[in-house]
Amino acid sequence: MTISQKPSIDMATISTRKERDLLGELNVPSEAYYGIQTLRAVNNFHLSGIPISHYPRFVIALAMVKQAAAGANKKLGHLDEGRAKAIQEATQQIIDGNYHEQFVVDMIQGGAGTSTNMNANEVIANIGLEILGEEKGSYQHLHPNNDVNMSQSTNDAYPTAIRLGLLLGHDVLLDSLEQLCTAFSKKGDEFKDVLKMGRTQLQDAVPMTLGQEFCAYSNTLLEDLGHLTKQVPPLLCEVNLGGTAIGTGINADPDYQMLAVELLARLSNQPLVPAADLIEATSDMGAFVLFSGMLKRLAVKLSKICNDLRLLSSGPRAGINEINLPPRQPGSSIMPGKVNPVIPEAVNQVAFEVIGNDLALTIAAESGQLQLNVMEPLIAYKIFDSIRLLTRAMDMLRKQCIDGITANKEHCMSLVEGSIGLVTALNPYIGYENSTRIAKLALKSGRGVLELVREERLLDEDTLSEILLPKNMISPRQSLQATSINK
Template identity: 75%
Template sequence: MAESSSTGIPSPLPMRIEHDLLGTLQVPADVYYGIQTLRAVQNFQLSGVPLSHYPKLVTALAMVKLAAAEANHGLGHLKTTKYRAICDACRQIIQGQHHDQFVVDMIQGGAGTSTNMNANEVIANLGLVSMGLQQGEYQHLHPNNDVNMAQSTNDAYPTAIRLGLLLEHDSLMSSLEMLCQALAGKGREFADIVKMGRTQLQDAVPMTLGQEFHAFATTLNEDLGHLSRQVPALLSEVNLGGTAIGTGINADPRYQHLAVEHLARISDHPLVPAYDLIEATSDMGDFVLFSGMLKRLAVKLSKICNDLRLLSSGPRTGLNEINLPPRQPGSSIMPGKVNPVIPEAVNQVAFEVIGNDLALTMAAEGGQLQLNVMEPLIAYKIFDSIRLLTKAMDMLRTHCVLGITANRERCSELVENSIGLITALNPYIGYENATRIARVALESGKGVLDLVREEHLLEEGQLTEILRPDKMVAPVQFLTSGNE
């Protein structure tokens, strides 16, 4: 509400009247969206997450509209004055301006029509202003006739989703690569620290703390490789030009290839026209596969965070082999307690991503015939997963991994007192002797090495050589012929 300068009483904001199929509405005069966007805002107050929450999706929408305008102008269907106005508007959005005008909820009915019209209306009104006209004067530049020329929501929207994901992909890959490097760095830093490996939460055999962290880096590097190689190819085939169901109705026969060529140049991504536009309009399989890859990454991150929490547990009554950087006090009642809050938060992000994958999978399955009307949920969930994973990996790297330190003495103590140490002696004293020594150690509380010495099963020089760190954590040539 505006305030009257004479009375101090609030007065109505300036409005403009717009009309559509259902009638007329008052639209705030200063906004760049129009009546169809306003109806969507009134209808879909669901997630509370507007399109503007994902800037790369908004940018991709503007790129699609710019490519369409260039193709239509080049084919002689869009007048130069309108073309220039649309180009000016799209470039402003691509540069990051006016994203706050993309106000429609990510979850919406209509298979994305509200998203497409939000873009069409904002671009039309920005274009009108650049022409020296007022918002809403659509007789000079129309959201449907001009901005949406030769398009349908059903080809413009999924093309923008694919392009938006490609634009987001770079950030995801950068965050994952830096996390891999940080974990590999810890692997090198801890390379000489011998500790006990564990299976089923029980003592297994010795390894180095460096090997453990190197394995974390390796498993994430696998995903880095898969995502780097597969995702660009997976998302590069677009159905722009298919219009309503893939038949290309209302588009010039030359439009599809020309529009996709322009979009590839504008976005700097190697986009190609879909081979079968009808299939490409209805099939969501690429999004399912991409989401599955994000879920796999989330599962691996969560497992690593579980391990970090276990390895740092204690500090007095747990494993306490590593120290995580303290980030905040851990209790409102227990003084001195510090919790592993960063790995815990990453765990929760992973659970969210796994849930997003299930929701996306159900949405992909929920399509019928020539269109999947659940595509807005697919877009929402996959963009959300990328955003969460990117932020979580950056947080894990900067607030946790880079500051991890090792408790060398604690690692050594656990190795020396572990029953699992007997496995390293098994090739030299035989399985039967090793089993008996392990049982006696468990029953008596004596150390494995003390019992081996008491029974003179190995010479001290042999023990020293066998228990060298480099001998226990990699394949070696046995010192004796084995069981005798």
């Protein structure tokens, strides 16, 4: 079954095999590597329309958990050589990118992730059966529960796979963020000599450079890059594998937990460690709340930056028009010549989605009861979705927008020269009262601040020229000894 197919399956039109579980018998498609419990979940949960195969690193993480578990059980003497080898070969196939289309369960599901865990168990068992030369569904030779799920519960295998899947996908997010920071920094260097007006509360403030503005975008995102780089791996590396049902470790060998986590860390090349308190780790969702909060913070920053880009490029004739965004598509079905800032607009909407994901995840984390949080599927779905959306949005923003931005340097300078805000730079030299009066007069008359200062001979030309040097208006400096022509 592929992602594009309907989740329900018409058994009348395909070849099937019969499988049995607690609730009775069902016909499973003969070519399917999943089994009866997966099929029940597919038929029950027609919700998000997003199967777990939509997140390949999550699928890989599930396979890695199962491979590590099989390795530990084999080493401890609980799983024979033949079955262990079949499981390990089957899981390696999945880790290598094969059979992902068989992970068909909807990301939103009841049962605290049991359907996802059984989807993995059944697919691995049936691949393993073919490796052993047996037919799919002949579980007496390799059983999804007895063998693939040995020493595990959904309640430790599933959250461990979520954490590992996030760690495996973390570098992709960081790479996209780092490249976006670099793109803004390059624009900052390119625009370092473009003098413009800064604005507060959408009103003229004081001069700055366009380069300073773009460097600020880079630096605010670099803060998040630092936090995500340093804080996320320690946040997610503690796993409850070995806790089984509620963290007591029932049905697992006393040596299983440490060995399974060591094997999983080695297999995944991630710094995984056993949780110190397995009961706490089984029910607590705090790490996901913190991580999602960091993703929300990044989304908020990206949205604010995109708001700025839309304002700075507004017009082009009747707006700010300090920068030009690369034109990506015609902007109107009725207004000829209109080109909209579609890339920043799309990033804004991604940010709203991520903010919503964080709220849904937060409520799900709060809604756990006693020794388990049954809302964990929603937590997994929303956090994987936020990472996917942010990664795509940052790549799109960089390639389709930031790299192609150009500056309207002359227009920026004309806005500076005509701005009432320019009087702030003169305030230390002509005083607050004079500055206020000149600003009011300029606003009322429509004349320029510099024109009025010269007319009233408040400063000599040499002093005025020195004050108005761009380098003297965009950074701290010692005040000049101002000289009024009227003195």
